[in-house]
Amino acid sequence: MGKWALWGASGVVGQSIAEALRTQGQPYRVVGRSLGGLKATFGGDPLAEMATWDPENEATVRAAARGIDTLIYTVGVPYQDFRLHPLLMKRTLDAAVAEGVERLVLIGTVYPYGHAQTTPVREDHPREPHTFKGRMRKEQEDLVLAADAAGRIRGTVLRLPDFYGPGVDKSFLHSAFQAALQGKKADLVGPIDAPHEFVFVPDVGPVVLALAKEPKAYGRFWNLAGAGAVTQRFLVERIFQEVGRKPNFRVASKLMLRLIGLGNPFIRELVEMHYLLTHPLLMDDSALRALLGTVHKTSYEEGIRRTLREMGQGQRVPHSA
Template sequence: MRHVRVALFGAAGAIGQSIAKAFSAHGTPYRVVGRSRDALAAAFGADPLAEIVTWNPDDPASVQAAAAGVDVIVYLVGVNYWQFDLHPRLMKQTLDGAIAAGVKRLVLIGTVYPYGRPRTTPVREEHPREPHTFKGRMRKAQEDLLLAAHAEGRIQATVLRLPDFYGPGVDKSFLHAAFIAAVNGGVANMIGPLDKSHEFVFVPDVGPVVARLTDTPNAYGRVWHLAGAGVTTQRALIEEIEQQIGHRLRVRVAGKTMLRLIGLFNPLMREMVEMHYLLTDPVLMDDSALQGLLGALPKTPYAEGVRRCLAALPQ
């Protein structure tokens, strides 16, 4: 394998593709690492700057080989929502392999889960990490392993926390059902409440920030926030969709009780019950520290993001 400055581990998802586009736009070769060559080829096969590598994270030799010749890893490795216990183990295995391969830096794309219920609004990076959910505890354990490796001088590490996200072609979003209903008709099945404050980051905005972060020495050794394009609500975004398409949407809202019932038959919905607090007690992030580090953080306004999401769907 050739030497590349950066590798995206767990690259095939929406955030990974956004980061890859940012590197590609600057003519920077990059490696994409995942379990499925077919998924990687579908996402990155057309880009001559992309080097496709498959790995088995349970095989130390495979992890080390995937990290060979890399300076920086951006870590986006996902697990099924009902398998969050894998997060710490996969991080440890990746760290061990990366360090053995001589990787200098690792950027974890993280979540707000480790904070638990917010004590303040907005939430700054120094907010206590006191997760009251299993998923939050697993994400915190993942971060602890990484930050301990940094403190021990084994690798330079940082965490970039993102809020919920949306974007063209992004199906793992609270808003996706509304976009589909806007174009195809039918009912938009949403998870409520819809009127509580929330924030969403537009996926294409994430990649350029991560690309800059990887190359900023002062970024390492701490946690950073990238907030959305301002505080909004799901209701406000549904109304924006309605304004742009020129008619009302039919919307069906599931609250926590309904999630429990649906969860009897759907493992994803069952696992969302414990995270429902994020819709009733939202974690709204302050990213002024990241702005101080990198300068201006261009963010797509919600109206423009909605327009681009609608335009990306087959009419």
Template sequence: MNTLALFGACGPIGQSIAAALSAQGRRFRVVGREAGRLQAAYGANPLAECVTWNPDSPASIRAAARGVDTLVYLVGVPYWHFDRHPQLMQRTLQAAIDAGVRRVVLIGTIYPYGRVQGGNPVREDHPRQPHTFKGRMRLAQEELLLQAHAAGRIQATVLRLPDFYGPGVLTSLLHGAACAAVRGGTADMLGPIDAPHEFLYVPDAGPVVVRLADTPAAYGRTWHLAGAGATTQRALVQEMERLTGRPLKLRVAGRGTLRLLGLFSRLMREMVEMHYLLSEPLLMDDSALSQLIGPLRKTSYAEGIRQTLAAVPATAPLRRSARPA
């Protein structure tokens, strides 16, 4: 049994992992709530087995996990339902154990760390002391998994990612700017845009996740995959301007504006508590990961922005950017 399954496969990171597996000629399973989305993303890939599930049903989870050796967990929830993260993990974990799954890789976030203590860059031993509700829910999710590993019930690891961007990534902080750079108009962004930040180019993630999942020594702890170094949103906007040859109009929303917009938008209201990550940056040190699995390919911001702009349809409707779940 060597099947690798992507639970929550239709997001950008899931598709990056699937591309890496396909490049190796490996068969894999993709699991999602909606058959239509799975077919649209993977129906033409002969290596992908499409399976639907109901994450609220233990029987459905067991069926989706049956025959799987390694489960990569990418399941997202709406920003206003972060209380579901521990619940979904608990159900999925128990059902996976019952189905005979040996390993789980959780694609995690920096939310459980809370505010930076001791300065940047942050290593994996940074205290996990979240001061936000979303951070506490993500921490509870991680604890369920790592406690199961410590108890010998399953092998588990967590890979933390920063904000990401890339071709077709609609949930990036940079998506609105990329659309405006290609189509014209004004880019809506979250500020401050001059503070240090890091972004992971999504196609770089998949090969790393596959290598991590295949490495026995990876299990039992947390790892970081950082972006291509510290930058700023403004610097990346300037790169877009350089590539298109024209200035970009910006409309930048800070914390106060988010609070105001939150009176009318549930998403904006939920984003307020995580705004500190823009004004109090947390940058990751991923040297431990490179020591474990070897060199980590990092696409330069210049090349990543070029590829991102090239993938923006000239006439598609704009979507509001949002942070990943």
């Protein structure tokens, strides 16, 4: 597969892919906006080459893509700046094509599906996003698939559900992990009894590499479902049980989010996607499993234990099943 590049590598998904590459002894390039940030995260890895890019400077985008065969795109933007997703994708695609990059894998979300019309949702489900963020993500996907259809580059999309794990601070479960370890009260976003699914971030990297190496993966998108349907309540209770504490949490309703959002831009933007908690969207990834053969998924119980241990409080986490 030649040389790999991780675009937006400093995020948790990018770090998971980097770990999978390290495990295989594969050299790779990490691309981000801050050299200091890249050094802080990857400076100790002799397999990692670092490059910065400025989306406003075409020369830097092309330089970051130069000599690369497979580009994995994990770039995130602030929730209030989702309009940038298609723009950044186009600039990356144009640079990748100009530099002769052969393959591009976009790590996507469930947002382009809109409201779930079936349960579970397969890849042939209509893409009818009713939110601005969903439309921006759909435009981003369309750019990749159009480039593939035109023969400019081989492109594919892997959609992920919500995720959790060590270092994942932008998760519905993060507050519960912190509160359980610190003996405090967790702040949750409700409702917490509706079916939901989460993927354990360390599981993502190996799947991405396997997908990128599969010639049949390109020209379409794929679902990666979580480790099964579950509820936030079940997971939060399990998190507290693992450290021997009684569950302690409060739940914010959509109205409360609106009020909190008056002074918090992130929470204000979260309101638009609240429908994913009230109208569950659970994915069917049977197509991905048929393609790859084996898709490892860490159980929620083991994922919770590993997350608690790696948050630096392992001595307080019992090892019971």
